[in-house]
Amino acid sequence: xxxxxxxxxxxxxxxxxHNITNYxxxxxxxxxxxxxxxxxxxxxxxxxxxxxxxxxxxxxxNIGTLSAPWLAGMKAAARTATDAEIPxxxxxxxxxxxxxxxxxxxxxxxxxxxxIRGNASEILxxxxxxxxxxxxxxxDDVIQAEAAARELASDQxxxxxxxxxxxxxxxxxxxxxxxxxxxxxxKVTALGCSLTGLMGAFAAVTSPLEACVAASVLFxxxxxxxxxxxxxxxxxxxxxxxxxxxxxxxxxxQEDRLTWL
Ligand SMILES: Nc1ncnc2c1ncn2[C@@H]1O[C@H](COP(=O)(O)OP(=O)(O)O)[C@@H](O)[C@H]1O
Ligand SMILES: Cc1ncsc1CCOP(=O)(O)O
Ligand SMILES: [Mg+2]
Numbered sequence: 314x315x316x317x318x319x320x321x322x323x324x325x326x327x328x329x330x331h332n333i334t335n336y337x338x339x340x341x342x343x344x345x346x347x348x349x350x351x352x353x354x355x356x357x358x359x360x361x362x363x364x365x366x367x368x369x370x371x372x373x374x375n376i377g378t379l380s381a382p383w384l385a386g387m388k389a390a391a392r393t394a395t396d397a398e399i400p401x402x403x404x405x406x407x408x409x410x411x412x413x414x415x416x417x418x419x420x421x422x423x424x425x426x427x428x429i430r431g432n433a434s435e436i437l438x439x440x441x442x443x444x445x446x447x448x449x450x451x452x453d454d455v456i457q458a459e460a461a462a463r464e465l466a467s468d469q470x471x472x473x474x475x476x477x478x479x480x481x482x483x484x485x486x487x488x489x490x491x492x493x494x495x496x497x498x499x500k501v502t503a504l505g506c507s508l509t510g511l512m513g514a515f516a517a518v519t520s521p522l523e524a525c526v527a528a529s530v531l532f533x534x535x536x537x538x539x540x541x542x543x544x545x546x547x548x549x550x551x552x553x554x555x556x557x558x559x560x561x562x563x564x565x566x567q568e569d570r571l572t573w574l
Contacts (some may be wrong), residue, residue: 314519315527315565315566315568316526316527316530316531316568317332317351317497317562317563317564317565317566317567318519318562319515319518319523319524319526319527320349320350320527320531320560320561320562320565321429321453322359322518322519322560323349323350323351323514323515323517323518323563323564324350325493326370326517326518327350327351327352327546328350328351328352328369328370328371328450328514328517328518329351329354329368329369329517330346330351330352330353330354330369330370330371330372330373330513330514330517331354331356331359331362331365331366331368331369331371331372331373331382331390332353332354332355332372332373332375332510332513333347333353333355333356333357333373333374333375333386333387333390334373334374334375334377334404334506334509334510335361335370335375335376335377335378335379335406335506336377336378337377337378337502337503337506337543338375338377338502338503338506338507338510339355339499341502341503341504341506341507341550342355342503342506342507342509342510342520343355344554345504345507345510345511345554345557346401346510346511346514347521348418348554348555348557348558349511349514349531349557349558350514351511351514352516353510354369354407354429355417356492357382357383357390357559358382358386358388359369359382359386359389360522361386361435362386362387362389362390362393363389363390363392363393364399365390366390366393366394366399366433367393367397367399367459367544369399369517370399370400370403370514370516370517370518371399371400371401371402371513371514371516371517372390372391372394372396372399372400372401372402372513373392373401373402373404373509373510373512373513374387374390374402374403374404374421374426375403375404375406375506375509376404376405376406376408376414376417376418376450376508377406377407377423378405378413379413379417382570384420385454387421387476388420388424389416390404390420391424391426392424392535395424395425396477398517400427400428400513400517400521400524401426401428401513402426402427402428402430402509402512402513402516403418403421403422403426403428403429403430403525404429404430404431404505404506404509405418405421405429405431405435405439405440406431406449406506407435407436407448407449407503408435408438408439408444409434409435409439409444409446410447410448413506417478418439419566423468425469425471425525426469427471427516427521428471428472428473428474428516428521428524428525429465429469429471429472429473429474430473430474430475430476430505430508430509430512430514431474431475431476431505432446432451432453432475432476432477432505433451433453433454433455433457433458433476433477434446434450434451434452434453434458435445435463436458436461436462436473436475437453437457437458437461437464437541439465440458440461440462440465440468441460442461443457444568447470449470450466450499451499451555452509452550454477454478455475455476455478455479455480455481456479456481456483457490458475459475459481459483459507462481462483462488463483463485463488466483466484466485467485470485470522471484471521472484472521472525474508474512474525474529476505476529478494479492480529480533482525482526482529484521484522487522488573488574489526489571489572489573489574490527490571490572490574491526491533491570492570492572492573493532493534493536493537493570494532494533494537495513495536495537495539495540495543497536497540497546497549498536498549498553499533500546500549501546501549501550501553504532504553508528508529508532511528511531511532512525512528514526515527515528516529525572527565530565530568530570531557531560533570534560534564534565535553535556535557535558535560536553536556536571537556538553538555538559538560539552539553539555539556
């Protein structure tokens with residue numbers, strides 16, 4: 314299904330989305346999911362995640378503020394999701410910066426995520442390519458990461474979503490560029506993490522590839538609503554949430570942001 318039908322399904326079903334995300338993103342991502350029409354829950358304790366993920370339509374895992382107890386919870390949740398065929402999305406924030414983060418990401422990759430979402434630097438490094446990235450923010454352009462993303466999709470048998478000025482989404486066979494959004498989006502923290510959460514919400518109602526496309530299109534549209542109303546990154550963030558909530562399925566029917574390759 315296309316982005317318009319995916320948004321209709323999301324609003325009809327309001328799927329419960331289990332997010333194990335970072336301290337920076339927890340509030341932002343929960344508000345993004347609520348505005349879009351999903352039902353977010355942020356919890357990470359190893360003692361309960363396996364039971365909780367069974368209640369959810371999708372799981373998202375983001376390693377932004379990683380620590381040992383959180384990693385144990387992430388692995389338990391990912392294992393349960395894969396066994397139960399619940400789609401799960403990995404956001405490997407800055408995974409190339411320290412050996413600990415690198416190993417955690419490799420361990421999570423082995424648990425078969427349905428979708429991997431990162432910025433261009435994160436995806437380049439995940440495929441083993443050189444990157445100019447230094448931390449959580451991208452140091453490379455999406456176009457430089459397209460071939461790496463295709464390679465990674467085939468190797469991991471997952472959909473790869475690379476975000477940036479123009480997003481790129483591929484399952485290894487089919488690939489699409491999604492244009493739109495605002496250059497204020499990388500100036501608001503945790504919007505990438507929130508996009509990961511939204512991909513989880515859509516993955517609860519449609520296929521991983523269609524879910525990534527729908528989330529990316531919806532983010533682009535909301536960014537364009539917020540841009541002319543904003544005085545800067547602070548007010549942009551508020552208008553972005555309002556924009557997400559105001560967009561109706563018909564607003565996404567044109568699909569003129571998509572370039573299939
Ligand atoms: N220069 C830009 N112009 C328009 N949209 C952008 C731009 N940079 C990032 N975005 C959008 O911001 C969101 C977060 O992406 P990004 O900043 O790449 O993630 P991260 O926070 O993980 O680095 C995505 O929806 C992406 O399309
Ligand atoms: C700044 C920061 N530091 C650790 S996690 C995090 C949030 C990163 O969020 P995003 O990748 O969405 O910008
Ligand atoms: Mg990120």
